[in-house]
Structure formats: structure tokens, C-alpha cells
Amino acid sequence: MKTSADLVRDYLSAVEREASALPADRRQELLADLAEHIEVTRAERPDAAIGAVLAELGDPRTIAATALAEAGSGTTGVPAKGVAGSPARRGKVHPLVPLLMLTLSLPxxxxxxDLPGPLFGVLFRVVGAVLLCTSVHWTAVQKTTGVLVTAVLPSAVIATWNLSSGGPAGDTPALLANLAMLAVLTGTAAWLWRVRRV
Known part of the structure; x- marks a missing residue:
């Protein structure tokens, strides 16, 4: 049976293999950043299984593909935390921005x-979803879940209410329904913030 150290070594070897097209220094920086992220996550959550920690990081192929795609823009796939000589993160959006946009669209x-509220709400939702999907801070599954819960679900519920006239009638039920939806958006944003790659 493999130990945690064996699983981490195998994971990093898979990333190194998949990222073989990266220059050696960038590849080593990526591996060092991943190793540091794993170490920090395990220190913060000692009860978490190593398999879960590695699954949160994402598939080695996806990490390598992201790093290769970003190599042209001068950044690595996993940002370094305070490492001297690490590339600047120019052009990157802070992970809080899409979460705030998705959460604040409903309020x-x-x-x-009246106009411009719904217009700005829809604009915030669409831009927030795009920023979330293009971010390097979450895995594909986390991005999909985030977009479905914070962008698609509220739009579907609001459209259903408006089209069927079966939505909450009166001020109090409508307010309670909106507050419940806001709680779902806030909870999802908090979850995405907690599981993000730092």
C-alpha cells in the first residue's frame, strides 16, 4: 500500500511528465509551488486524506495544460506565495472579484x-461566471459547480417565477425567497473561497 509521500511523489511526477514541454526552470517552479501548496493544505487540514488534497489540486494533465498555456504570458499555472524571483501576476484577477460579482448580482x-438593477445584476452574473471559468484558482469541477449554483440556478429560478406566475406572491414571500437565494449564493461563494488554490 502506498504511503502519503508515495502518492504525492507520484502526483508530482505525473505533473512533471505532462509539463515536459515547459522550460526546466518553469517546470521546477511549478512543481515547487504544487509541493508547497500540498504541504500548506495538509498543515491546515491534517485530517484530510491525501487523495482528497490531490483531487482538489486537479488532474496533472489540466495543471500542465494550464501552465503551458500561461507560459506564453509569463506566469506559471500555480502562483508562488512570496517566492523570490517568481513571475509577476500581471493581468490576473483576484479570486475575490468573480465571487463578489456572482454574489452581488442578486442584491x-x-x-x-427597475432598470438598471436587473441589467447590472445580469451583467455582474455573466462577467462573474466568465472570470470564475477563466481563473486558475479552481479546478474544473469547482468552476462548473460554482457557475451552476451562482449563475445558472438563480437565472432559472427567476425565469421560472416570471414565466409561470407561480413565484412567491406578495412582499414577504418574495423577500424570503430572495433571501434564501442570497444565502445559497453566499454559501457557494464562501465554499469557493475556502477551496481555492492560493
Missing amino acids: FMMVFP
Whole structure:
């Protein structure tokens, strides 16, 4: 049976193999960043299984593909935390930006029910979803879950209410329904913030 150290070594070897097209220094930097991330995560969550920690990082092929795609822009796939000589993160959006945009889209529509509230709410939702999908801070599964829960679900619920007239009637039920949806958006944003790659 493989130990945690064996699983980590195998994972990093798979990333190294998949990222063989990267220049050696960038590849080593990527591996060092991943190893540091694994170490920090295990220190923060000692009860977490190593398999779960590695699954949160994502598939080695995806990490390598992201690093290769970003090699042209001068950054690595996993940002270094305070490592001297690490590349600048120019052009990167802070991970809080898409989460705030997705969460604040509903309050905008609640506070400003007439134009421009719904327009800005939809704009925030779409831009937030795009920024979330293009971010390097989450795995594909986390991005998909985030977009489905924070962008698609509220849009589907609101459209269903508006088209069927079966939505909550009156001010109090409508407010409670909106607050429940806001709680779902906030909870999902908090979860995405907690599982992000640092």
C-alpha cells in the first residue's frame, strides 16, 4: 500500500511528465509551488486524506495544460506565495472579484428592481461566471459547480417565477425567497473561497 509521500511523489511526477514541454526552470517552479501548496493544505487540514488534497489540486494533465498555456504570458499555472524571483501576476484577477460579482448580482436586482438593477445584476452574473471559468484558482469541477449554483440556478429560478406566475406572491414571500437565494449564493461563494488554490 502506498504511503502519503508515495502518492504525492507520484502526483508530482505525473505533473512533471505532462509539463515536459515547459522550460526546466518553469517546470521546477511549478512543481515547487504544487509541493508547497500540498504541504500548506495538509498543515491546515491534517485530517484530510491525501487523495482528497490531490483531487482538489486537479488532474496533472489540466495543471500542465494550464501552465503551458500561461507560459506564453509569463506566469506559471500555480502562483508562488512570496517566492523570490517568481513571475509577476500581471493581468490576473483576484479570486475575490468573480465571487463578489456572482454574489452581488442578486442584491443589485433586489435593491434596484427597475432598470438598471436587473441589467447590472445580469451583467455582474455573466462577467462573474466568465472570470470564475477563466481563473486558475479552481479546478474544473469547482468552476462548473460554482457557475451552476451562482449563475445558472438563480437565472432559472427567476425565469421560472416570471414565466409561470407561480413565484412567491406578495412582499414577504418574495423577500424570503430572495433571501434564501442570497444565502445559497453566499454559501457557494464562501465554499469557493475556502477551496481555492492560493
